[in-house]
Amino acid sequence: MKNNQVVFPIDQExxxxxxxxxxxxYAASVGQRHKKENGQFFTPREIASFMASLCGHAGNSIRxxxxxxxxxxxxxxxxxxxxxxxxxxxxxELVAYEMDLELIPFPSNL
Numbered sequence: 001m002k003n004n005q006v007v008f009p010i011d012q013e014x015x016x017x018x019x020x021x022x023x024x025x026y027a028a029s030v031g032q033r034h035k036k037e038n039g040q041f042f043t044p045r046e047i048a049s050f051m052a053s054l055c056g057h058a059g060n061s062i063r064x065x066x067x068x069x070x071x072x073x074x075x076x077x078x079x080x081x082x083x084x085x086x087x088x089x090x091x092x093e094l095v096a097y098e099m100d101l102e103l104i105p106f107p108s109n110l
Contacts, residue, residue: 015076020045023071026103038100042070048077057082061091069096070103 007025009018023042027035035041043051055078062082066075075094082089 014080016045016048016073016080019071019073019076020048023073026071030102034102039068040070040100043073045073045077048073049081052077052081055081057086057089059086060088061093062089063093064095066094066096069098070100072096 007018007022009015020042027040027042051074064075064078066072069075075096079092079094082092
């Protein structure tokens with residue numbers, strides 16, 4: 001990424017909202033060709049939240065694999081949903097992978 005701007009969360013901003021802002025900023029900083037070559041689609045938060053709402057988990061721990069995490073919006077939306085519907089959830093293990101070397105060091109305070 002060519003932009004050195006550091007992005008910070010806004011007060012009371014959900015992680016999925018922050019992830020969406022990061023995704024929008026990153027997508028605007030790279031060309032369409034770059035996104036196509038990397039198979040990138042930066043999911044809007046409304047869609048990520050809907051997808052997350054289709055998942056249920058009743059246990060007290062969960063392991064999540066995000067094999068193409070991008071700005072982590074899908075993982076953030078899933079975790080927000082699971083925490084809101086399962087008060088017994090006490091442990092979340094998230095393993096996230098990203099192949100776009102320009103996205104991995106994307107400036108933020110995550």
